[in-house]
Amino acid sequence: MNSAIENLLTRRSIRKYTDEKVRKEDLDTILEAGKYAPSGSGKQPVIMLVVQDEETLELLRRLNCTSVGNEYTRDNFYGAKTVIVVLADRSSRTYLYDGALTMGNLMNAAAAIGVGSCWIHRARETFETDEGKALLKKLGIEGDYEGIGNCILGYPAETPVPKPRKENFVYYSK
Numbered sequence: 001m002n003s004a005i006e007n008l009l010t011r012r013s014i015r016k017y018t019d020e021k022v023r024k025e026d027l028d029t030i031l032e033a034g035k036y037a038p039s040g041s042g043k044q045p046v047i048m049l050v051v052q053d054e055e056t057l058e059l060l061r062r063l064n065c066t067s068v069g070n071e072y073t074r075d076n077f078y079g080a081k082t083v084i085v086v087l088a089d090r091s092s093r094t095y096l097y098d099g100a101l102t103m104g105n106l107m108n109a110a111a112a113i114g115v116g117s118c119w120i121h122r123a124r125e126t127f128e129t130d131e132g133k134a135l136l137k138k139l140g141i142e143g144d145y146e147g148i149g150n151c152i153l154g155y156p157a158e159t160p161v162p163k164p165r166k167e168n169f170v171y172y173s174k
């Protein structure tokens with residue numbers, strides 16, 4: 001089978017990681033793949049925020065719970081020590097689709113080079129909080145950005161099997 005297709009079929013969400021920090025060359029490769037995701041009219045409304053410092057990781061972990069009204073009693077990032085937050089500028093009509101495609105590129109690129117990943121939701125709610133907004137401001141990120149997803153990364157410590165695909169996934173007009 002073509003290796004790119006095989007990668008698409010075998011990528012799985014990883015929720016258990018080794019302690020090894022994601023190597024810079026791996027992170028750079030994943031980010032490069034994110035940059036080349038398609039975007040509506042080629043407007044590139046997406047930005048990627050790489051978070052690896054403990055203080056900011058802790059903030060994101062906490063807001064991932066509290067921004068949706070939950071108590072901060074669990075690590076929704078499954079111990080991952082690298083997160084790429086994908087945000088997209090709402091002023092572009094297709095920002096949400098563009099952001100989701102970027103997330104897809106990141107996760108598929110990660111899998112292709114042996115890095116585990118998982119989309120963790122609630123990035124939108126996170127960056128609607130005052131603390132989330134303050135983080136972007138501190139980093140000099142200006143604009144009407146919506147959080148699309150948190151792509152957590154690490155080296156896999158599990159090998160999940162996919163669910164069988166549902167019946168009637170595909171229809172043909174003729």
Ligand SMILES: Cc1cc2nc3c(=O)[nH]c(=O)nc-3n(C[C@H](O)[C@H](O)[C@H](O)COP(=O)(O)O)c2cc1C
Nearest residue numbers: 011012013014015076118119120121122149160162
């Ligand atoms: C939009 C979106 C949001 C997701 N949010 C979460 C999440 O918050 N936490 C989590 O553990 N997994 C999350 N996932 C991962 C899905 O649960 C996972 O993709 C799905 O179960 C299929 O498994 P697979 O990725 O291994 O094929 C999310 C996936 C998508 C596409």
